[in-house]
Amino acid sequence: MSDRLSIGVIGAGYWGPNLARNFRASPQWTLAAICDLDEQRAQRVADGIGGVAVTTRMDDLLTDPAIDAVAIATPARTHHAIVSAALAAGKHVIVEKPLADDRAKGAAMVRAAAERGLVLMADHTYCYTPAVLKIRELIEEGFLGRILFVDSVRINLGLVQPDIDVFWDLAPHDLSIMDFVLPGGLDVSSVSAHGSDPLLAGRSCLGHLVLELRAGVMAHVHVNWLSPTKIRQMVIGGTRRTLVWDDLNPQQRLSVYDRGIDLDAPAGGNGADPRAARVSYRLGDTWSPALPEREALAGVATEFAAAIAERRAPRTDGAAGLRVLSVLEAATRSVAAHGAPCAIRSEAPGSEPEPQPTEPDPTEEFQLS
Amino acid sequence: MSDRLSIGVIGAGYWGPNLARNFRASPQWTLAAICDLDEQRAQRVADGIGGVAVTTRMDDLLTDPAIDAVAIATPARTHHAIVSAALAAGKHVIVEKPLADDRAKGAAMVRAAAERGLVLMADHTYCYTPAVLKIRELIEEGFLGRILFVDSVRINLGLVQPDIDVFWDLAPHDLSIMDFVLPGGLDVSSVSAHGSDPLLAGRSCLGHLVLELRAGVMAHVHVNWLSPTKIRQMVIGGTRRTLVWDDLNPQQRLSVYDRGIDLDAPAGGNGADPRAARVSYRLGDTWSPALPEREALAGVATEFAAAIAERRAPRTDGAAGLRVLSVLEAATRSVAAHGAPCAIRSEAPGSEPEPQPTEPDPTEEFQLS
Amino acid sequence: MSDRLSIGVIGAGYWGPNLARNFRASPQWTLAAICDLDEQRAQRVADGIGGVAVTTRMDDLLTDPAIDAVAIATPARTHHAIVSAALAAGKHVIVEKPLADDRAKGAAMVRAAAERGLVLMADHTYCYTPAVLKIRELIEEGFLGRILFVDSVRINLGLVQPDIDVFWDLAPHDLSIMDFVLPGGLDVSSVSAHGSDPLLAGRSCLGHLVLELRAGVMAHVHVNWLSPTKIRQMVIGGTRRTLVWDDLNPQQRLSVYDRGIDLDAPAGGNGADPRAARVSYRLGDTWSPALPEREALAGVATEFAAAIAERRAPRTDGAAGLRVLSVLEAATRSVAAHGAPCAIRSEAPGSEPEPQPTEPDPTEEFQLS
Amino acid sequence: MSDRLSIGVIGAGYWGPNLARNFRASPQWTLAAICDLDEQRAQRVADGIGGVAVTTRMDDLLTDPAIDAVAIATPARTHHAIVSAALAAGKHVIVEKPLADDRAKGAAMVRAAAERGLVLMADHTYCYTPAVLKIRELIEEGFLGRILFVDSVRINLGLVQPDIDVFWDLAPHDLSIMDFVLPGGLDVSSVSAHGSDPLLAGRSCLGHLVLELRAGVMAHVHVNWLSPTKIRQMVIGGTRRTLVWDDLNPQQRLSVYDRGIDLDAPAGGNGADPRAARVSYRLGDTWSPALPEREALAGVATEFAAAIAERRAPRTDGAAGLRVLSVLEAATRSVAAHGAPCAIRSEAPGSEPEPQPTEPDPTEEFQLS
Structure with a gap:
């Protein structure tokens, strides 16, 4: 003890x-x-x-x-x-x-x-769920190959929060997971965010986040407080395999598909049918790894x-938390700019992220006694 | 005869x-x-x-x-x-x-x-499927109430087309359906399109289309040729009910959910908990109308x-086809501008859509004899 | 207090x-x-x-x-x-x-x-879950019409119990629910039980129970400790509608189908095509009532x-518990008789169920202090 | 040619x-x-x-x-x-x-x-579908281990046939598949069939078939013309793995679960907790083999x-067809005997199956010209 x-x-x-x-x-x-x-x-x-x-x-x-x-x-x-x-x-x-x-x-x-x-x-x-730990391990081992795209959907009939919008409420989950499992982490060069407030609640209640990762990958996050159905699903496409994580299916949370498209060379030729020579389709097995049930x-x-x-x-760590905040702040700017892409400076190790100091906020609602 | x-x-x-x-x-x-x-x-x-x-x-x-x-x-x-x-x-x-x-x-x-x-x-x-005809009828009758959002997903392991990108290949379906069922048709003020070509195929193989409709509705279309799973689903949220069309579920293609959020008044107050007074949640029945099986x-x-x-x-008619083309062209411009929103002029009846003439293209591949 | x-x-x-x-x-x-x-x-x-x-x-x-x-x-x-x-x-x-x-x-x-x-x-x-309470209410109101059949599946990779077989372990759930929701309760005239012990565990690990109810209805219960997938589903077919209860689908636990077959008259004629005149198919809507989430x-x-x-x-009450025991005992007899049907005496109110006395068992494992 | x-x-x-x-x-x-x-x-x-x-x-x-x-x-x-x-x-x-x-x-x-x-x-x-050919191959290779049980469900809102009952209409599919994939074929010692005709159509419209195979396996077939939902699913449990064939799920028709129960020794001991020592649970991966789409x-x-x-x-061959007929005839006898099990003589190679001759039936409806 x-x-x-x-x-x-x-x-x-x-x-x-x-x-x-x-x-x-x-x-x-x-x-x-x-x-x-x-x-x-x-x-x-x-x-x-x-x-x-x-x-x-x-x-x-x-x-x-x-x-x-x-x-x-x-x-x-x-x-x-x-x-x-x-x-x-x-x-x-x-x-x-x-x-x-x-x-x-x-x-x-x-x-x-x-x-x-x-x-x-x-x-x-x-990041501590068996599913996400397994995803990280599979990507690290190269099981998926090079990552091609990420698509995450997190929607259900949710609480309309009084102080934050749907991006700040739900997307931290998706962003922190990407930061944890992707080879280069959440290294984002540009964020486009499209928010909508059709009920006039005073903040976005549904929205789409499109990230350009410096690794050359487009990631998309769909968040929605107004969906009558509940979906928590992330798809990570790779050159070798594609992974689907369906967090609401306890019988098969992770599915890894050996399906995809292989291109022999970049496009650009002028042959009669460039597809015939260049594209081939893999339609292989699906595999669903067993996961422990652990909190x-x-x-x-x-x-x-x-x-x-x-x-x-x-x-x-705190740096991971900061990378999530950088994307959320850029998302807020992008929403204000009607979805225009907003750049983010690199936060790779070595670059000083944020030089200016800040003074503590008085917190009226949680008073320190 | x-x-x-x-x-x-x-x-x-x-x-x-x-x-x-x-x-x-x-x-x-x-x-x-x-x-x-x-x-x-x-x-x-x-x-x-x-x-x-x-x-x-x-x-x-x-x-x-x-x-x-x-x-x-x-x-x-x-x-x-x-x-x-x-x-x-x-x-x-x-x-x-x-x-x-x-x-x-x-x-x-x-x-x-x-x-x-x-x-x-x-x-x-x-637009001639029993499902879409029913959707149009339900919206016309006001069964969904005022439309709040539209979300459409059309993904599967598809043919990489030799001459057009994934937006031009797949999105015409979603756009023509929206034009057909939405009260104001496909009356779009702005298009943001985010395309990705991670295999270097020479054109977008997956992408997201975000439309601002003049009716104040945000619509989103997700198209993807690289998905190992096949999804064809459209969600249309309304103030009264929300409809989910799952075209790959023949046993329950349409589901109408009497679930949603009601707000009494726009946000902005500074009360202790503005939610308590303003937001209420409906968790009503789900209904799936029978549809004839008809080609x-x-x-x-x-x-x-x-x-x-x-x-x-x-x-x-041809005008419907033109409205789809306007969105697709704006999408192409937006992809070229890294996802920046691109405006579209109104094509409501009475406005002359496109004054400049055009000369016929020589068509090398389908020669007219 | x-x-x-x-x-x-x-x-x-x-x-x-x-x-x-x-x-x-x-x-x-x-x-x-x-x-x-x-x-x-x-x-x-x-x-x-x-x-x-x-x-x-x-x-x-x-x-x-x-x-x-x-x-x-x-x-x-x-x-x-x-x-x-x-x-x-x-x-x-x-x-x-x-x-x-x-x-x-x-x-x-x-x-x-x-x-x-x-x-x-x-x-x-x-019998106190929102789903079962709703089922009972729907049947009482006549929403399903006359009951035609009951089919219940309760399978998963379950604990092999040390002292009781799979019928005594799992079927009490299905039987007590039928007793609760069916118009005449669990009034069974005959039980056939088919058990199997393919692992030589010393007792049936999977089995099928077929009940002849005095109301003229055949009910079937499938129980299985060896199934890799988990299913908890009960179907209650009626002349007017058929109800499917999928207890593992929180988004749509109950579905009521307005689908079925109507026969104009009993069979027996010798016409050219007796079907044409007699059978019609209903393919109506599906409806899923909202259920409160309550323990x-x-x-x-x-x-x-x-x-x-x-x-x-x-x-x-205790009498309900006895009706379940009557079926379980008959099931044990039927398994011993290789699945031969075993009759049960009526336990309708007024009939003295079980006249002979019984002496208390010594209970070695839960000793009374 | x-x-x-x-x-x-x-x-x-x-x-x-x-x-x-x-x-x-x-x-x-x-x-x-x-x-x-x-x-x-x-x-x-x-x-x-x-x-x-x-x-x-x-x-x-x-x-x-x-x-x-x-x-x-x-x-x-x-x-x-x-x-x-x-x-x-x-x-x-x-x-x-x-x-x-x-x-x-x-x-x-x-x-x-x-x-x-x-x-x-x-x-x-x-027996010529890619799914069944794959099942046969997996069983032959020993991938499932020794077969423990078979469960087949074939239900939907089907045509009430004018001349045959639901067993003769639908069960030939399940029986011929078992004959094709099981190591000993459809070698059945006893058949119990429970049929029900709740609409008074003149023949069983739903029913359950329980087979005792000579290999010591219990097989069950559920057929139903009155089900509002359509299910075509067969589960084959083995000591090493269990296979689920869901024929209506084109995206994952076959799933092979490395899940099950292992017993060290037959039951019978009187220890404090016999389970602890004897039973272990496997919760391994799931695998879904790719299948060609072929008619x-x-x-x-x-x-x-x-x-x-x-x-x-x-x-x-014809002998396979005869094995199916033997089970169907026994099912008809069993239904007439209220579900009592009916024995079948072995039809293993070498045993003369059916010595008595039969005279051709006049066929009034398909007249030979």
């Missing part, structure tokens, strides 16, 4: 209870307390997992020297203030997606963690502990 | 045999002849439907006074020359989609038909005959 | 935790204690729902005058002894399916409850409380 | 046109004529495939020395008379399923062919020609 790390969970709304339950069950962690401005809400979560302390004062956690880390599941606009305070108090931090509601704030958080030698982890939960957040907890213990960046 | 119209089919490749078979079986038509430069190909089609004359010389059809009309199923780049010749010979014309390979040529064809008082019909076959081309043949007899425009 | 009923849960294995959680959350109940021979197992369940007493001694519950009822989730072979003891102690009882491992024991339990004026409820959980066990807890308060039989 | 065989097709109703079309297209065959009592019907079929002679007199075919073989697609009750006449005239014969409407007649046909050294082939079309009847035509040329039995 003595070599366990100790953590407090801040925020007991939608996602916090899941974090609390998984840190409670993790062999690497002791769950010290749950913090929420609404004490009853915090108590309900604590009751559900058996006897954890509850507080409404975040400082109780930050000033407790026995606590090593905090897990933050509050609204995105409060992330910068809370994470900054936690880092200042010397705590390692894991924070729900998106990292912040603004790229500059996110960059400041990343710098602050680096300066203090603390771990700042983005809770990109999907992704358990893997998140383990990775967070390992990164702290080994003094290394976690697999989904 | 004497009051039947007489027709010749030009082109015996992929689509021509279907036209020939349906005009042969139609009670309104007599199939007079099949014309193709490849006589054996024409003969095989004639054999398959029993004893129809065959010719390699289009003039045999055009100069035959007993023939009232021609059905043209040749490559798009030959449409202008052949249709113009047929109209000049006084024949009514039905022509495979797209109407032409260029909007200006298409407009010239429409003008030529109008000047001669002849019917020029676009073979937008899908669409039989309806095409009937409508063509009726339009000629009643001296009226057919339901999918 | 004072008018709540108090309950103890006996058995903390697979099903007990669900009972505990739902009685804990029910506004009608106070969960007094959880009893299991394995104290740690009981404690884990108690921890998961927050601060409930734990005991390994069943007598602690039975002798506590503050406890009104017990919920029993122990192996079927222990039901008779435990239920008998609980009834003798004056407790109302709800017991997991099957009611007992033997019809005679079950009948003795029903008699004992009746003699003492106590409620004995069968936990036929499925069935909450409804079980409410019904149990209501039956106690109103001194009436619950909707799934 | 001179080494082609010549064939006539008898019967131009539902199935005959498919036979005609495929023999017409086959490189091994010349289609000489189509015979039907309804001349117009025959003519329509001939027109559809281009210029084949037509006759209403079967003797025209049987007395023509240039014709080598006949393909018979007339009602089952006429098979014995027509096949017998064709064999007497020295023609090789292929006959639609079922071979005859009575096992004794079928046996007489088999004997007659054997005595004359002619090929008598059962048109078990499914089965083309393979039928090729095999018929090869059997004639090589003077050997075809892969689906």
